[in-house]
Amino acid sequence: MKKYLNLLLLMLIAVVAAACGNGEGSGTGSESDSGDALAVTLLVETTGDLSFNDSAVEGIAAAQEEYGDQVSTEVIEYGSDLSRMEGNFLDAADEGADVIIVPSQFVDLVATYAPDYPDTQFWLFDTDFDYEAGDYENVYSIVYSANEASYLGGYLAASTSESDVIGFLGGMDTNIIRDFYVGYAQGALEANPDIEIVSSFVGAWDDSARGKELGLSMYNQDASLVFNVAGGSGVGLIEAAVEQDRQVLGVDSDQAAMYEAQGQDDYAAVIPTSVLKNVGDSLNRAIGLHLEGNLSTGATDYLGLVEEGVGLADNDYFKEAYDQELIDETLEKRQQIIDGEIEVQSAYDMSPEEIEEVENSVRP
Known part of the structure; x- marks a missing residue:
């Protein structure tokens, strides 16, 4: 992890220096015209979340x-101006x-x-894709079973809440984010049938001020x-937790470790664990499979606890926050999910009315 964090920090410096959020690219390895190297370009809205x-x-x-x-990589930030995405x-x-x-x-642009561009492969992460709508043999997509890891996060949160109240902050109100929510709620109710969940959506991924206000x-x-x-908006939530001496369940990355690597120990200390959506590992995995000739394009990969596509951050903060019995x-519970003994509900399989029913079951 430390090795990857160091690499990440170097890359972020390079991206900021070269792009400054204006949609320009920054090379992260060998030159883009280097021989037979696989030229890989990653597009993200912003770095630093x-x-x-x-x-x-x-x-x-x-x-x-x-x-x-074997690989030549580039990261492009298209910024908060969504009109730049297509260009x-x-x-x-x-x-x-x-x-x-x-x-x-x-997904719509792909x-x-x-x-x-039949000679180019387009890899989508964190979404399914309608392969039946046309000839998409050059498309590959990854869906993470975030509901499974969120169940475990909810179980821990409800088990240790003295107030019987926990919260949920989403960036945008989408099925992807609701999938986190329904798993979180199910795990919380399993641990404590009296638990209540207050929830809010920022309406943006990069509004940390609003994230703090809602937090x-x-x-x-x-x-x-x-x-x-809540993506970058969640930075404000973590600021609120520091001020209020409360806790945050991190998301996607091991957020405590990442803040600690930046020297922000006060931020790291309020994050006992994170629900991991192992995006980085899945992209590294896909590149490796492609180089081996074993990547199945024209299809979606579903990565859950079994495939280690999702999980919980296990670090010193985790061990300090929870006693061994709860761990x-x-x-x-994790093993029961893997073995199929616990079926975690998913927003992808639920109607809006069913999702609302889950929310009502834990609403204060």
Whole structure:
């Protein structure tokens, strides 16, 4: 982990220096015109969220280190101006990238343009894809079973809440974020049938001021811990937790470790664990499979606890926050999910009315 964090920090410095959020790219390995190297371009909105986007960047950095001159990588920030998405996407394709990796926001662009670039592979992460809608043999997608790891996070949160109130902060109100929520609620109710969950959505991924405001509101409603599923907006939530001496359940990356690596120990200390969506590992895995000739394009990979696509951060903060008995209980729940003894509900399989029913079951 430390090795990847160091790589990530170096990459972030390079990205900021070269791009400054304006959609320009920064090379992260060998030159883009280097021989037979696999040219991989990753597009993210911004770096520095210490969560989802940075995990993706970390995975690209890991692949560059692992595969050396077999891979040439580039990270492009398209920024908060969403009108730049299409231009940056098409620029990457026109410049001859072999693989273009993009998050779920690009699903419509991939559906529109992938057939026009048959020699380019388009990898979507954190979303499914409708392969029946056309000829998409050059498309690959990854879905993370975040509900499974969120169940474990909810179980821990409810088990240790003295107020019987916990919280949930989402960035945008989407099925992806609701999938975190329903697993979280199910695990919390398993641990404590009297648990209540206060929840809010920021409406943006990069509004830390609003994230802090909503976080303070939830802590003022006696939430002992709030689940941070808000991207860059969640930075404000963590600030609120530090001020209120409350806790945050991290998301996507091991957020405590990432803050600790930056010297922000006060931020790390309020994050007892994180629900991991192992984006970086999944992208590194996909690059490795592609180089071996074993990546199944034209299909979706579903990565859950079994595949280690999701999980919980196990670090010193985790061991200090929870006693061994609770850790063992949580590990037992994890194994029961893997063995199929516990079926975790998923927003992808639920109607809006069913999701609302879950919310009502834990609403204060």
